[in-house]
Amino acid sequence: MSAPGIILNNISLAFAQQTLFNNLSCEFTGGQFTCLLGPSGVGKSSLLHLIADLYTHKSIQYSGTIRATDNQPIQTRIAYMAQTDSLLPWLNTEQNCLLGSRLRGEITSVKKIQARELLKRVGLKNPKQKIAELSGGMRQRVALVRTLLEDKPIVLMDEPFAALDVITRLNLHDLAAELLQHKTVILVTHDPLEALRLGHVIYVLAGMPAQLGAPIIPAGTIPRAITAPTILQLQGELLARLQLAQELM
Protein backbone atom coordinates (compact mmCIF):
# COMPACT_ATOMS: atom_id res chain seq x y z
CA MET A 1 0.00 0.00 0.00
CA SER A 2 1.45 3.32 -1.01
CA ALA A 3 1.32 6.20 1.41
CA PRO A 4 -1.53 8.66 0.79
CA GLY A 5 -1.09 12.35 0.11
CA ILE A 6 -2.78 14.96 2.26
CA ILE A 7 -5.10 17.62 0.91
CA LEU A 8 -5.84 20.77 2.91
CA ASN A 9 -8.89 22.62 1.71
CA ASN A 10 -9.80 26.17 2.75
CA ILE A 11 -8.21 25.91 6.16
CA SER A 12 -8.91 28.85 8.46
CA LEU A 13 -7.51 28.91 11.95
CA ALA A 14 -7.75 31.71 14.49
CA PHE A 15 -6.74 32.01 18.10
CA ALA A 16 -8.28 34.65 20.35
CA GLN A 17 -5.88 37.35 19.22
CA GLN A 18 -4.69 36.47 15.75
CA THR A 19 -5.62 34.71 12.55
CA LEU A 20 -3.02 32.16 11.53
CA PHE A 21 -4.57 30.80 8.35
CA ASN A 22 -7.26 32.19 6.13
CA ASN A 23 -8.53 29.84 3.40
CA LEU A 24 -5.24 28.03 3.07
CA SER A 25 -5.33 25.22 0.53
CA CYS A 26 -2.56 22.89 -0.57
CA GLU A 27 -1.67 19.30 -1.25
CA PHE A 28 1.21 17.33 0.17
CA THR A 29 2.24 14.52 -2.15
CA GLY A 30 2.10 10.97 -0.85
CA GLY A 31 5.25 8.93 -0.29
CA GLN A 32 7.49 12.00 -0.18
CA PHE A 33 9.27 14.30 2.24
CA THR A 34 7.64 17.72 2.30
CA CYS A 35 9.60 20.30 4.27
CA LEU A 36 7.96 23.37 5.75
CA LEU A 37 10.10 26.37 6.56
CA GLY A 38 9.12 29.76 7.90
CA PRO A 39 9.65 32.29 10.66
CA SER A 40 8.77 31.48 14.26
CA GLY A 41 5.10 31.94 15.00
CA VAL A 42 3.97 31.74 11.38
CA GLY A 43 1.99 28.58 12.09
CA LYS A 44 4.17 25.67 10.98
CA SER A 45 3.55 23.63 14.12
CA SER A 46 -0.10 24.64 14.13
CA LEU A 47 -0.48 23.12 10.70
CA LEU A 48 0.90 19.80 11.97
CA HIS A 49 -1.34 20.02 15.03
CA LEU A 50 -4.35 20.47 12.76
CA ILE A 51 -3.43 17.47 10.63
CA ALA A 52 -2.81 15.36 13.75
CA ASP A 53 -6.08 16.62 15.27
CA LEU A 54 -4.38 17.74 18.46
CA TYR A 55 -6.35 20.93 19.02
CA THR A 56 -9.09 20.50 21.56
CA HIS A 57 -9.06 23.99 22.98
CA LYS A 58 -12.32 25.88 22.89
CA SER A 59 -10.75 29.28 22.18
CA ILE A 60 -9.72 28.10 18.74
CA GLN A 61 -11.80 28.88 15.69
CA TYR A 62 -11.21 26.41 12.95
CA SER A 63 -12.83 25.62 9.64
CA GLY A 64 -11.90 23.75 6.50
CA THR A 65 -11.25 20.14 5.64
CA ILE A 66 -8.19 17.95 5.78
CA ARG A 67 -8.38 14.66 3.98
CA ALA A 68 -6.18 11.96 2.52
CA THR A 69 -5.97 11.42 -1.23
CA ASP A 70 -7.37 7.91 -0.79
CA ASN A 71 -10.27 9.32 1.26
CA GLN A 72 -9.51 7.09 4.24
CA PRO A 73 -9.33 8.74 7.68
CA ILE A 74 -6.03 10.46 8.42
CA GLN A 75 -5.82 10.53 12.21
CA THR A 76 -5.55 6.77 12.58
CA ARG A 77 -2.62 6.64 10.18
CA ILE A 78 -0.33 9.22 11.75
CA ALA A 79 2.90 8.96 13.67
CA TYR A 80 4.05 12.17 15.32
CA MET A 81 7.52 13.24 16.31
CA ALA A 82 8.13 16.51 18.12
CA GLN A 83 11.18 18.60 18.98
CA THR A 84 11.15 17.37 22.55
CA ASP A 85 11.81 13.65 22.46
CA SER A 86 9.07 13.00 25.05
CA LEU A 87 10.83 9.89 26.31
CA LEU A 88 9.37 8.68 29.59
CA PRO A 89 12.07 8.58 32.27
CA TRP A 90 10.61 5.56 34.10
CA LEU A 91 10.80 3.36 31.02
CA ASN A 92 14.00 2.03 29.48
CA THR A 93 15.05 2.52 25.87
CA GLU A 94 13.16 -0.44 24.46
CA GLN A 95 10.03 0.22 26.51
CA ASN A 96 10.00 3.80 25.27
CA CYS A 97 10.18 2.61 21.69
CA LEU A 98 7.19 0.38 22.31
CA LEU A 99 5.14 3.10 24.01
CA GLY A 100 2.43 3.09 21.33
CA SER A 101 1.91 -0.67 21.60
CA ARG A 102 2.00 -0.42 25.38
CA LEU A 103 -0.68 2.28 25.40
CA ARG A 104 -2.90 0.28 23.09
CA GLY A 105 -2.24 -2.91 25.05
CA GLU A 106 -0.82 -4.73 22.04
CA ILE A 107 2.82 -5.47 22.81
CA THR A 108 3.86 -8.67 21.02
CA SER A 109 7.13 -10.54 20.81
CA VAL A 110 7.28 -9.71 17.10
CA LYS A 111 7.05 -6.02 17.96
CA LYS A 112 9.81 -6.43 20.55
CA ILE A 113 12.12 -8.05 18.02
CA GLN A 114 11.34 -5.26 15.57
CA ALA A 115 12.20 -2.69 18.24
CA ARG A 116 15.55 -4.31 18.97
CA GLU A 117 16.46 -4.55 15.30
CA LEU A 118 15.60 -0.93 14.67
CA LEU A 119 17.50 0.18 17.77
CA LYS A 120 20.52 -1.71 16.48
CA ARG A 121 20.15 -0.05 13.08
CA VAL A 122 20.24 3.42 14.62
CA GLY A 123 23.32 2.40 16.61
CA LEU A 124 21.80 1.73 20.03
CA LYS A 125 23.05 -1.62 21.20
CA ASN A 126 21.62 -1.80 24.69
CA PRO A 127 17.80 -1.91 24.62
CA LYS A 128 17.66 -2.02 28.42
CA GLN A 129 19.56 1.23 28.86
CA LYS A 130 18.05 3.88 31.08
CA ILE A 131 16.84 7.05 29.40
CA ALA A 132 18.78 9.26 31.81
CA GLU A 133 22.01 7.74 30.52
CA LEU A 134 21.41 8.70 26.87
CA SER A 135 22.84 11.75 25.11
CA GLY A 136 20.64 14.18 23.20
CA GLY A 137 21.39 12.52 19.87
CA MET A 138 20.73 9.05 21.26
CA ARG A 139 17.45 10.19 22.78
CA GLN A 140 16.28 11.57 19.45
CA ARG A 141 17.20 8.27 17.82
CA VAL A 142 15.04 6.43 20.32
CA ALA A 143 12.23 8.85 19.50
CA LEU A 144 12.79 8.11 15.80
CA VAL A 145 12.57 4.37 16.43
CA ARG A 146 9.41 4.93 18.47
CA THR A 147 7.93 6.86 15.54
CA LEU A 148 8.91 4.11 13.07
CA LEU A 149 7.47 1.33 15.22
CA GLU A 150 4.08 2.98 14.98
CA ASP A 151 4.35 1.77 11.38
CA LYS A 152 2.10 4.48 9.99
CA PRO A 153 2.12 5.73 6.38
CA ILE A 154 2.00 9.39 7.43
CA VAL A 155 4.75 10.85 9.62
CA LEU A 156 4.53 14.37 11.01
CA MET A 157 7.81 15.76 12.32
CA ASP A 158 7.96 19.05 14.19
CA GLU A 159 11.59 20.24 14.27
CA PRO A 160 12.73 16.84 15.49
CA PHE A 161 16.44 17.57 15.20
CA ALA A 162 16.48 21.23 16.22
CA ALA A 163 18.08 20.68 19.61
CA LEU A 164 21.01 18.64 18.27
CA ASP A 165 24.49 19.67 17.21
CA VAL A 166 25.19 19.92 13.49
CA ILE A 167 27.07 16.66 13.02
CA THR A 168 24.53 14.59 14.96
CA ARG A 169 21.82 16.30 12.96
CA LEU A 170 23.43 15.36 9.65
CA ASN A 171 23.72 11.73 10.74
CA LEU A 172 20.09 11.64 11.76
CA HIS A 173 19.08 13.11 8.38
CA ASP A 174 20.64 10.09 6.70
CA LEU A 175 18.87 7.71 9.06
CA ALA A 176 15.53 9.45 8.67
CA ALA A 177 15.76 9.50 4.87
CA GLU A 178 16.55 5.81 4.83
CA LEU A 179 14.03 4.63 7.38
CA LEU A 180 11.12 6.85 6.34
CA GLN A 181 11.39 5.99 2.66
CA HIS A 182 8.05 5.80 0.81
CA LYS A 183 6.16 7.38 3.69
CA THR A 184 4.34 10.67 3.50
CA VAL A 185 6.52 12.86 5.68
CA ILE A 186 5.78 16.45 6.61
CA LEU A 187 8.84 17.90 8.28
CA VAL A 188 8.70 21.29 9.94
CA THR A 189 12.14 22.82 10.32
CA HIS A 190 14.04 26.03 10.99
CA ASP A 191 17.08 24.86 9.16
CA PRO A 192 17.32 25.51 5.37
CA LEU A 193 20.08 22.91 5.06
CA GLU A 194 17.87 20.27 6.69
CA ALA A 195 15.05 21.10 4.28
CA LEU A 196 17.41 20.94 1.28
CA ARG A 197 18.89 17.63 2.34
CA LEU A 198 15.60 15.90 3.06
CA GLY A 199 12.83 17.66 1.11
CA HIS A 200 11.46 16.28 -2.11
CA VAL A 201 9.40 19.44 -1.96
CA ILE A 202 10.09 22.54 0.14
CA TYR A 203 7.57 25.21 1.04
CA VAL A 204 8.12 28.49 2.82
CA LEU A 205 5.19 29.52 4.99
CA ALA A 206 4.95 33.32 5.13
CA GLY A 207 2.63 36.16 5.97
CA MET A 208 -0.10 36.88 8.48
CA PRO A 209 -2.37 35.00 7.85
CA ALA A 210 0.11 32.56 6.40
CA GLN A 211 0.22 31.34 2.82
CA LEU A 212 2.50 28.74 1.23
CA GLY A 213 4.96 30.10 -1.31
CA ALA A 214 5.74 28.40 -4.61
CA PRO A 215 7.27 24.95 -4.03
CA ILE A 216 11.01 24.50 -4.34
CA ILE A 217 11.87 21.13 -5.81
CA PRO A 218 15.59 20.42 -5.58
CA ALA A 219 17.03 17.84 -7.93
CA GLY A 220 18.53 14.52 -6.81
CA THR A 221 17.58 11.79 -4.37
CA ILE A 222 17.49 12.29 -0.62
CA PRO A 223 19.46 12.55 1.58
CA ARG A 224 21.33 14.96 -0.64
CA ALA A 225 25.05 15.33 0.01
CA ILE A 226 26.00 18.51 1.85
CA THR A 227 28.51 19.29 -0.88
CA ALA A 228 26.00 19.04 -3.75
CA PRO A 229 26.08 22.25 -5.85
CA THR A 230 22.27 22.43 -5.99
CA ILE A 231 22.15 22.60 -2.22
CA LEU A 232 24.62 25.44 -2.01
CA GLN A 233 22.86 27.37 -4.70
CA LEU A 234 19.35 26.82 -3.34
CA GLN A 235 20.39 27.58 0.18
CA GLY A 236 21.01 31.18 -0.81
CA GLU A 237 17.63 31.44 -2.48
CA LEU A 238 15.88 29.83 0.46
CA LEU A 239 17.55 32.14 2.97
CA ALA A 240 16.49 35.14 0.90
CA ARG A 241 12.90 33.90 0.93
CA LEU A 242 13.04 33.35 4.69
CA GLN A 243 14.33 36.88 5.19
CA LEU A 244 11.42 38.20 3.19
CA ALA A 245 9.01 36.04 5.20
CA GLN A 246 10.49 37.41 8.42
CA GLU A 247 9.80 40.97 7.28
CA LEU A 248 6.14 40.08 6.73
CA MET A 249 5.69 39.00 10.36
Place this chain on the structure above:
Amino acid sequence: MIRSVAKIFRLLIVILSLALLWQLVVFMFKLPDYILPTPLAVMYTWIANFSLIWQQTQPTLAETLLGLFFGALTGIISALLLAMFKPARLWLIPVLVISQAIPTFAIAPLLVVWFGYGEASKVITATIMIFFPVTTAFYDGLRRTPLAWLDLAKTMRANRWAILWHIRIPAALPALASGLRVATALAPIGAIIGEWVGSSHGLGFLMLNANGRMQITLMFAALFSITMLSLALYYTMDWILNKTITWKM
Protein backbone atom coordinates in the same frame (compact mmCIF):
# COMPACT_ATOMS: atom_id res chain seq x y z
CA MET B 1 26.17 3.75 51.00
CA ILE B 2 28.83 6.25 52.07
CA ARG B 3 26.33 9.05 51.58
CA SER B 4 23.70 7.42 53.78
CA VAL B 5 26.31 6.78 56.47
CA ALA B 6 27.27 10.44 56.26
CA LYS B 7 23.59 11.36 56.54
CA ILE B 8 23.15 9.32 59.74
CA PHE B 9 26.39 10.71 61.11
CA ARG B 10 25.25 14.26 60.44
CA LEU B 11 21.94 13.55 62.14
CA LEU B 12 23.75 12.18 65.20
CA ILE B 13 25.95 15.26 65.41
CA VAL B 14 22.90 17.54 65.23
CA ILE B 15 21.10 15.56 67.97
CA LEU B 16 24.18 15.52 70.20
CA SER B 17 24.75 19.26 69.82
CA LEU B 18 21.13 19.99 70.65
CA ALA B 19 21.38 17.76 73.72
CA LEU B 20 24.55 19.55 74.75
CA LEU B 21 22.92 22.93 74.35
CA TRP B 22 19.97 21.72 76.43
CA GLN B 23 22.26 20.42 79.19
CA LEU B 24 24.04 23.78 79.15
CA VAL B 25 20.80 25.76 79.49
CA VAL B 26 19.68 23.65 82.48
CA PHE B 27 23.11 24.02 84.06
CA MET B 28 23.40 27.78 83.52
CA PHE B 29 19.91 28.71 84.69
CA LYS B 30 19.92 26.11 87.49
CA LEU B 31 16.51 24.82 86.41
CA PRO B 32 14.90 22.23 88.71
CA ASP B 33 14.04 18.78 87.35
CA TYR B 34 10.29 19.41 87.40
CA ILE B 35 10.69 22.39 85.04
CA LEU B 36 13.28 21.06 82.64
CA PRO B 37 15.22 17.87 83.37
CA THR B 38 18.67 17.42 81.85
CA PRO B 39 19.01 15.22 78.77
CA LEU B 40 21.09 12.79 80.84
CA ALA B 41 18.33 12.41 83.40
CA VAL B 42 15.83 11.86 80.60
CA MET B 43 18.15 9.24 79.13
CA TYR B 44 18.41 7.38 82.46
CA THR B 45 14.64 7.45 82.87
CA TRP B 46 14.20 6.26 79.31
CA ILE B 47 16.47 3.27 79.90
CA ALA B 48 14.99 2.50 83.34
CA ASN B 49 11.44 2.58 81.96
CA PHE B 50 12.24 1.01 78.63
CA SER B 51 9.77 -1.86 78.87
CA LEU B 52 6.94 0.49 79.88
CA ILE B 53 7.79 2.88 77.08
CA TRP B 54 8.09 0.11 74.51
CA GLN B 55 4.76 -1.28 75.63
CA GLN B 56 3.18 2.16 75.10
CA THR B 57 5.00 2.72 71.79
CA GLN B 58 3.35 -0.25 70.13
CA PRO B 59 -0.23 1.08 70.05
CA THR B 60 1.00 4.51 68.94
CA LEU B 61 3.05 2.93 66.17
CA ALA B 62 0.10 0.81 65.06
CA GLU B 63 -2.21 3.86 65.01
CA THR B 64 0.34 5.88 63.09
CA LEU B 65 0.89 3.20 60.46
CA LEU B 66 -2.81 2.52 60.03
CA GLY B 67 -3.53 6.25 59.81
CA LEU B 68 -0.78 6.59 57.25
CA PHE B 69 -2.16 3.71 55.23
CA PHE B 70 -5.76 4.92 55.21
CA GLY B 71 -4.76 8.56 54.78
CA ALA B 72 -2.56 7.74 51.79
CA LEU B 73 -5.22 5.45 50.32
CA THR B 74 -8.05 7.99 50.60
CA GLY B 75 -5.71 10.73 49.37
CA ILE B 76 -4.71 8.74 46.29
CA ILE B 77 -8.29 7.76 45.51
CA SER B 78 -9.62 11.30 45.84
CA ALA B 79 -6.80 12.70 43.69
CA LEU B 80 -7.64 10.15 40.98
CA LEU B 81 -11.33 11.02 41.20
CA LEU B 82 -10.50 14.72 40.91
CA ALA B 83 -8.27 14.13 37.92
CA MET B 84 -10.62 11.88 36.00
CA PHE B 85 -14.15 13.16 36.69
CA LYS B 86 -15.27 16.71 36.24
CA PRO B 87 -18.23 16.40 38.67
CA ALA B 88 -15.74 15.22 41.29
CA ARG B 89 -13.72 18.39 40.73
CA LEU B 90 -16.81 20.55 41.10
CA TRP B 91 -18.21 18.84 44.20
CA LEU B 92 -15.27 17.27 45.98
CA ILE B 93 -12.90 20.25 46.17
CA PRO B 94 -15.20 22.31 48.46
CA VAL B 95 -15.60 19.26 50.69
CA LEU B 96 -11.84 18.83 50.86
CA VAL B 97 -11.26 22.47 51.69
CA ILE B 98 -13.95 22.47 54.40
CA SER B 99 -12.53 19.29 55.89
CA GLN B 100 -9.22 21.09 56.33
CA ALA B 101 -10.76 24.33 57.61
CA ILE B 102 -12.05 22.48 60.67
CA PRO B 103 -9.13 22.22 63.11
CA THR B 104 -8.31 18.58 63.84
CA PHE B 105 -7.68 19.46 67.45
CA ALA B 106 -11.22 20.73 67.79
CA ILE B 107 -12.91 17.66 66.38
CA ALA B 108 -10.62 15.10 68.02
CA PRO B 109 -12.81 14.98 71.20
CA LEU B 110 -15.84 14.38 68.98
CA LEU B 111 -14.05 11.54 67.25
CA VAL B 112 -13.38 9.96 70.64
CA VAL B 113 -17.08 10.28 71.50
CA TRP B 114 -18.05 8.72 68.18
CA PHE B 115 -15.42 6.05 67.78
CA GLY B 116 -14.47 5.30 71.37
CA TYR B 117 -11.33 5.32 73.49
CA GLY B 118 -9.72 2.61 71.39
CA GLU B 119 -7.44 2.86 68.42
CA ALA B 120 -10.13 3.68 65.86
CA SER B 121 -10.50 7.33 66.89
CA LYS B 122 -6.71 7.85 66.71
CA VAL B 123 -6.45 6.20 63.33
CA ILE B 124 -9.26 8.43 62.07
CA THR B 125 -7.62 11.58 63.47
CA ALA B 126 -4.38 10.67 61.71
CA THR B 127 -6.24 9.80 58.50
CA ILE B 128 -8.01 13.16 58.45
CA MET B 129 -4.73 15.01 58.92
CA ILE B 130 -2.92 13.01 56.25
CA PHE B 131 -5.27 12.58 53.34
CA PHE B 132 -5.34 16.26 52.39
CA PRO B 133 -1.61 16.77 51.73
CA VAL B 134 -1.56 13.47 49.84
CA THR B 135 -4.57 14.48 47.75
CA THR B 136 -3.27 17.92 46.82
CA ALA B 137 0.25 16.72 46.03
CA PHE B 138 -0.89 13.81 43.88
CA TYR B 139 -3.65 15.79 42.15
CA ASP B 140 -1.16 18.53 41.35
CA GLY B 141 1.15 15.94 39.84
CA LEU B 142 -1.66 14.42 37.80
CA ARG B 143 -2.55 17.82 36.37
CA ARG B 144 0.99 18.66 35.38
CA THR B 145 1.69 15.95 32.86
CA PRO B 146 3.78 17.57 30.10
CA LEU B 147 1.48 18.47 27.20
CA ALA B 148 3.91 16.95 24.70
CA TRP B 149 3.49 13.52 26.33
CA LEU B 150 -0.28 13.77 26.19
CA ASP B 151 -0.18 14.89 22.53
CA LEU B 152 2.10 11.99 21.70
CA ALA B 153 -0.20 9.52 23.44
CA LYS B 154 -3.15 10.99 21.59
CA THR B 155 -1.52 10.48 18.19
CA MET B 156 -0.89 6.90 19.32
CA ARG B 157 -4.66 6.47 19.72
CA ALA B 158 -4.48 5.73 23.44
CA ASN B 159 -7.68 5.96 25.48
CA ARG B 160 -7.80 8.13 28.60
CA TRP B 161 -7.43 5.18 30.99
CA ALA B 162 -4.31 3.93 29.23
CA ILE B 163 -2.94 7.49 29.32
CA LEU B 164 -3.76 7.68 33.03
CA TRP B 165 -2.14 4.37 33.86
CA HIS B 166 0.94 4.50 31.63
CA ILE B 167 1.70 8.22 31.60
CA ARG B 168 -0.16 10.47 34.03
CA ILE B 169 0.19 8.32 37.16
CA PRO B 170 3.91 7.54 36.76
CA ALA B 171 4.53 11.19 35.90
CA ALA B 172 2.72 12.20 39.11
CA LEU B 173 4.56 9.75 41.37
CA PRO B 174 7.36 12.19 42.35
CA ALA B 175 4.66 14.66 43.42
CA LEU B 176 2.86 11.90 45.31
CA ALA B 177 6.15 11.06 47.01
CA SER B 178 6.48 14.56 48.43
CA GLY B 179 2.89 14.32 49.64
CA LEU B 180 3.69 11.02 51.33
CA ARG B 181 6.75 12.53 53.02
CA VAL B 182 4.61 15.28 54.53
CA ALA B 183 2.03 12.67 55.49
CA THR B 184 4.65 10.55 57.24
CA ALA B 185 5.73 13.55 59.29
CA LEU B 186 2.11 14.31 60.22
CA ALA B 187 0.92 10.78 61.01
CA PRO B 188 2.46 10.46 64.51
CA ILE B 189 1.10 13.91 65.40
CA GLY B 190 -2.39 12.75 64.44
CA ALA B 191 -2.08 9.65 66.59
CA ILE B 192 -0.72 11.61 69.57
CA ILE B 193 -3.47 14.23 69.36
CA GLY B 194 -6.00 11.42 69.40
CA GLU B 195 -4.34 9.93 72.47
CA TRP B 196 -4.21 13.24 74.31
CA VAL B 197 -7.90 13.78 73.89
CA GLY B 198 -8.85 10.46 75.34
CA SER B 199 -7.15 7.11 75.57
CA SER B 200 -5.99 4.39 77.88
CA HIS B 201 -2.70 3.59 76.20
CA GLY B 202 -0.04 4.93 73.84
CA LEU B 203 2.82 7.39 74.14
CA GLY B 204 0.44 10.37 74.18
CA PHE B 205 -1.38 8.79 77.10
CA LEU B 206 1.94 8.13 78.86
CA MET B 207 2.93 11.78 78.41
CA LEU B 208 -0.30 13.11 79.89
CA ASN B 209 -0.18 10.60 82.70
CA ALA B 210 3.43 11.42 83.60
CA ASN B 211 2.68 15.12 83.38
CA GLY B 212 -0.25 14.76 85.76
CA ARG B 213 1.96 12.98 88.29
CA MET B 214 4.75 15.51 88.00
CA GLN B 215 7.03 12.83 86.51
CA ILE B 216 8.46 15.38 84.11
CA THR B 217 11.51 13.26 83.27
CA LEU B 218 9.26 10.38 82.23
CA MET B 219 7.20 12.81 80.16
CA PHE B 220 10.35 13.91 78.40
CA ALA B 221 11.35 10.29 77.90
CA ALA B 222 8.00 9.66 76.21
CA LEU B 223 8.47 12.80 74.13
CA PHE B 224 11.92 11.57 73.15
CA SER B 225 10.39 8.25 72.05
CA ILE B 226 7.78 10.02 69.93
CA THR B 227 10.52 12.03 68.25
CA MET B 228 12.55 8.89 67.59
CA LEU B 229 9.48 7.13 66.22
CA SER B 230 8.71 10.04 63.90
CA LEU B 231 12.30 10.27 62.68
CA ALA B 232 12.55 6.53 62.07
CA LEU B 233 9.27 6.56 60.16
CA TYR B 234 10.22 9.58 58.10
CA TYR B 235 13.61 8.28 57.08
CA THR B 236 12.26 4.82 56.29
CA MET B 237 9.61 6.36 54.06
CA ASP B 238 12.16 8.68 52.48
CA TRP B 239 14.46 5.74 51.77
CA ILE B 240 11.68 3.61 50.26
CA LEU B 241 10.49 6.48 48.06
CA ASN B 242 13.99 7.30 46.87
CA LYS B 243 14.57 3.66 45.97
CA THR B 244 11.29 3.19 44.09
CA ILE B 245 10.75 6.55 42.38
CA THR B 246 14.08 7.38 40.81
CA TRP B 247 12.95 9.85 38.15
CA LYS B 248 12.38 13.59 38.54
CA MET B 249 9.76 15.58 36.72
